[in-house]
Amino acid sequence: MSSKGLSQWQRSAARYLTGGMSSSFRANQFTGEPMYAVSAGGPRFRDVTGKEYIDFFMCHGAVLLGHDQPAVKQAVIQSLEKGFYAGLDSEDTIEFARKVCEAVPAAEQIRFVNSGSEGTLLALRLARGHSGRDLIVRIDGHFHGGHDYLLANNLAAKVDYDNEGRGFSRVIGRTAGVPELLDSLAVTVPWNNLGVLEKALREHGDRIAGIIMNVIDYNNGCFLTSVDYLSGVRDLADKHNVVLIFDEVLSGFKTGLSCGQGYYGVTPDICVLGKALTNDVPLCVVAGSTKIMQKIMDPVDPVIAGGTFSGNQLGIAAGNAVLEILAQPDFYPTFLHRARTFYEQLQSLIDSYSFPAWVQGLGAGFHVFVGTREPVLSYADLARVDREMTKRFFRTCIEKGLYFHTDFTVSAAHDEATLGAALERFEDVITSVLSSAV
Ligand SMILES: Cc1ncc(COP(=O)(O)O)c(C=O)c1O
Structure with a gap:
């Protein structure tokens, strides 16, 4: 435990660590500052000053089973103790690949990578290699990681709001x-x-390799699509012979074992899975039809896919343990019911104070839009959000021990007692924000 305050830690971190953080996405969007943790367990973590939080950040939505989950930890320890070799595959690798293919509709075959960004990069390369075309259609506001191809227009803050829905969006x-x-x-x-x-397909179809989109957009809050839209996208992709890619790095396993594609019942040609797949241990998957994945093995002109730590054994061990838990028949019904009840209880609490906020959730992901009492269904609806009040609300949450940053997540470790304690703290936050506004 340290006698230093959080701001002193931030200053000393910034001396050697650029910006005081390992990832620029780590600056808390409400406080503007990075957070430093000393330990984490279940739905909670402790910061460097010893303060404990109920965590709704859950490592960018990557921790679906709770921090330090015993079965996942045991699997990783066993892999370490047996003497792991990151640069060679094992029986566990093959077993995990089988489990992913049995769980996820698009997955006839898979390749492992280390991060979601690496995964979407490989997915684009596969679409281009398979089709022999270069153009990619992407969605204004969708996030796909840190590589150059898709960095513009990658969040709601960078959406082309001048686009009234009849043409293509400008680069923002x-x-x-x-x-x-x-x-x-x-x-x-x-x-x-x-x-x-x-x-886009009519005008550029013969140059378009693939379409990439998130099936559920948890990056900007909790934005949904429809079966009609996704079925229409599927039909258009088929008609123009274009590879359909679903980025399920964040949405994967949040609504069920078959991911967002199973929830909507529309299967892409390729999908990218990560985060919850291994409950906080680095590893991601690019999955797809055998025909497209086999382009990696093309004897004449292959799509290159490989790396020193691809399919690293710690991630494989964690992933095997995670999928075993997620596949238990009562896992999702119990967990998702608890999450849904929490969203309803939080909205009731908010309403009981006539506080202007809207809770929107699906599966393990949710958002609280402050400043509006109506659903926020499109990025344009974000204009109803009160930015100043949002900051005040979530800063007060953090002060009172509810940690929020991006990708608001309820994990399976958020049991009823934890969620009950969280609701008490939310009540304290609401009264505090209301009284400071007077
Ligand atoms: C939808 C989506 N795609 C891709 C990524 C990139 O994943 P990673 O941070 O593991 O590179 C993220 C990360 O937040 C994401 O949310």
Whole structure:
């Protein structure tokens, strides 16, 4: 335990660690500052000053079973004790690949990578290698990781709000260091709009390799699509012979074992899985039809897919333990019922104080939009959110021991007692924000 305050830790971290953090996505969006943890267990963690929080950040939504989950920890320890070799596959690798293929509709075959960004990068390369075309259609506002191809327009803050839904979106927020040249390799279209997607395919179809989208958008809050839209996308992709990619790095396993694609009943050609797949141990999966995945093994002109730590044994061990738990018949019904009840209870609490906030949740992911009492269904609806009050609300949450950053998550370790304790703290937050507004 340290006698230093959090701000002193932030200052000393920034001396050697650029910005005081290992990832620029780690600066808390409400406080502007990174957080430092000393330990984590179940639904809670302790920061460097010894303060304990009920965690709704759960490592960017990667921890579905709770921190330090005993079975996952045991599997990783066993792998360490037996003497693991990251650079060679094992029986456990094959077993995990089988489990993923049995669970996820798009997965006829898979390859392991280490991060979601690496996964979406390989998915794009597979679409291009398979089709022999270069253009990618992507969705305005969807996040796919930190590689150059999809960094512009990657969050609701970088959506082209001038696009009224009849044409393609302009490039917004290409960050420093990303070549302008890459703009010509993507066509950006609004989400849940089949007309503009059809226009993209009609005008550029013979140059389009693939379409990439998130099936459930938890990156910007909790934004949903529909079976009709996804079925329409599937039909258009088939008609134009274009590879359909679902990025399920964040949505995977949040609504069930078959992921967002199983929830909506629409199967892509390729999907990318990560985060919850291994409950906080680095490992991701690119999965797809055998025909497309076999382009990796093309004897003449293969898609290159490989890396020193691809399929590292610690991630494999964790993933095997995770999928064993998720496949238990009572896991999802119990867990998702508890999460849904919590969202309803939180909304009732908010309403009982006539506090202006809307809770929107699906599966293990949710969001609290502050400043509105109506559903927030599109990125344009975000204009109803009160940004100042949002900051005040979540800063007060953090002060009172409820940790929020991005990707709001309820894990299976958030039991009734924890969620009950969280609701008491939320009540304290609401009264505090209301009294400070007077
Ligand atoms: C939808 C989505 N795709 C891709 C990524 C990138 O994953 P990683 O951070 O493991 O590179 C993320 C990360 O937040 C994500 O939410």
